[in-house]
Amino acid sequence: MKKALITxxxxxxxxxxxxxxxxxxxxxxxxxxxGDSGLWRLRELGIEGRVKDAFLDILELTNIMDALExxxxxxxxxxxxxxxVKTSFDQPIxxxxxxxxxxxxxxxxxxxxxxxxxxxxxxxxxxxxxxGSAQQNETNPFHPKSPYGVxxxxxxxxxxxxxxxxxxxxSNGILYNHESPLRGxxxxxxxxxxxxxxxxxxxxxxxxxxxxxxxxxxGYAKExxxxxxxxxxxxxxxxxxxxxxxxHTVREFVEAAFLAAGFRLEWRGKGLEEKGVDAATGKAxxxxxxxxxxxLDVDVLTGDATKAREKLGWxxxxxxxxxxxxxxxxxxxxxxxxx
Numbered sequence: 478m479k480k481a482l483i484t485x486x487x488x489x490x491x492x493x494x495x496x497x498x499x500x501x502x503x504x505x506x507x508x509x510x511x512g513d514s515g516l517w518r519l520r521e522l523g524i525e526g527r528v529k530d531a532f533l534d535i536l537e538l539t540n541i542m543d544a545l546e547x548x549x550x551x552x553x554x555x556x557x558x559x560x561x562v563k564t565s566f567d568q569p570i571x572x573x574x575x576x577x578x579x580x581x582x583x584x585x586x587x588x589x590x591x592x593x594x595x596x597x598x599x600x601x602x603x604x605x606x607x608x609g610s611a612q613q614n615e616t617n618p619f620h621p622k623s624p625y626g627v628x629x630x631x632x633x634x635x636x637x638x639x640x641x642x643x644x645x646x647x648s649n650g651i652l653y654n655h656e657s658p659l660r661g662x663x664x665x666x667x668x669x670x671x672x673x674x675x676x677x678x679x680x681x682x683x684x685x686x687x688x689x690x691x692x693x694x695x696g697y698a699k700e701x702x703x704x705x706x707x708x709x710x711x712x713x714x715x716x717x718x719x720x721x722x723x724x725h726t727v728r729e730f731v732e733a734a735f736l737a738a739g740f741r742l743e744w745r746g747k748g749l750e751e752k753g754v755d756a757a758t759g760k761a762x763x764x765x766x767x768x769x770x771x772x773l774d775v776d777v778l779t780g781d782a783t784k785a786r787e788k789l790g791w792x793x794x795x796x797x798x799x800x801x802x803x804x805x806x807x808x809x810x811x812x813x814x815x816x
Contacts, residue, residue: 480504482531482548484583485556487515489659490599494554494702496522501706506548508533508557518659535579541586545594552709554597555583558629561663562603565625576628577635584639584647592645595709598636600649601629602694602720602778614781615651615716633716640714648708650701653720653780656800657698658807665727665769666695667804669734674808676762677738683762687769689728689751692777696721697795697803704791711788720780721793731763733801738809 481498485491486507492515498505508531509515519525533544535557545553558576559565565572580598587594605613606622621627633649640647660667665686672684696719704719728744731753735742741756742763753763785791795803 478502478504479552480506480548480550481552481554482506482508482533482544482550483528483554483556484508484533484535485558486528487518488556488560489518489657489661489698490655490702490705491554491556492518492522492524492659493657493699494556494705495519495528496524497702497706499524499527505529506531506550508544510534510557521659535582536574538582538586541582542590545586545590549591550594552595552597553583553587554599554705554709555580556599558599559625562623562625565623565628569624572624573628573631576625577631580632581635584635584643584645588639588643588645592643595646595714596636596639596648597705597709598632598647598649599705600633600636600651600716601626602651602653602718602780604630604633604651605778612722612779612781614718615784637716646709646714648711648714649716650705650708651716651718651780652701653694653696653718653778655696655698655701655719656804658804659698660804666730669727669731670801670804671808673734673738673740673805674812677740677809678812680812683764684731685764685766685769686727686731687766689731689765690726692724692726694720694722694724694779695730695797695800696793697800700793700795704785704789707785707789707791715784715788717785717789718780718782719785719791719793720782721797722780722782723797724777724779725797729797730801733798734805735762737798737802737805 481503487509505528507528559572603626604619606620636647639645656666675681742753743756752761
């Protein structure tokens with residue numbers, strides 16, 4: 478039986494990966510600093526209690542080493558991060574400490590305890606920031622535009638460095654936006670679908686968003702974790718883009734979410750005065766606020782996952798509107814259970 482250690486296992490990706498590895502017969506250990514707040518994801522997936530607790534904090538090297546010595550994992554997947562771009566402008570030092578130095582601690586602990594452990598680092602499309610390229614693959618230059626992106630760039634390159642200089646099996650997954658019903662409501666996609674469900678049930682009047690024309694490459698997180706697992710099954714480690722290769726605006730996401738709940742939107746006004754109104758009643762359901770704009774937004778990022786398709790056999794299967802509908806349906810069902 479293989480053993481896997483997942484940091485940040487109560488987040489979206491960690492929960493789905495835990496489910497996948499358990500289905501493959503792994504003994505799964507999870508380390509997370511969120512306490513009980515993330516258990517709802519494991520509960521919804523029906524795996525609560527099946528993931529063993531690992532007391533590990535990537536801010537403390539000796540703590541990591543103790544966990545590795547005790548568990549002796551075959552694979553380590555790192556999702557632990559300060560993962561909010563906006564927060565990184567307010568807390569740049571803490572973001573660097575967790576996202577950059579924290580990854581170095583993990584790699585150094587692996588090198589000292591058991592260098593044969595296979596390591597996965599959750600990298601991000603935010604590395605590219607501004608590339609001037611229509612699509613990005615593993616060869617494009619990086620130009621991050623936030624403290625979050627910069628911290629993740631360090632983590633990416635230190636993973637490459639340990640792979641090259643220390644001969645460790647260490648891989649980066651350059652992950653484009655991937656969503657699911659397990660996304661936290663602090664992310665715009667789940668904020669929208671949860672709000673739409675509450676509006677449908679008469680529990681909320683409207684939802685406020687930021688830049689409606691911000692464009693992202695969105696995929697389904699449940700499919701992306703399979704790509705992560707496949708990276709660590711390769712004989713040679715490497716870096717892989719995981720992406721859908723298609724982009725959609727926040728406006729399109731909003732429209733698809735409301736449509737999945739039975740509303741058809743019409744847009745009125747411009748800029749910060751623009752509103753999305755119910756075509757049937759004229760009631761304003763969507764408003765725009767400057768408070769939700771990024772200090773410095775990235776260019777349009779579209780991933781080219783050719784390498785993952787050719788070498789891993791990985792391809793995304795769930796289309797954009799289907800993904801949005803899955804999220805809205807899950808939020809509606811949660812409300813029905815509460816009622």
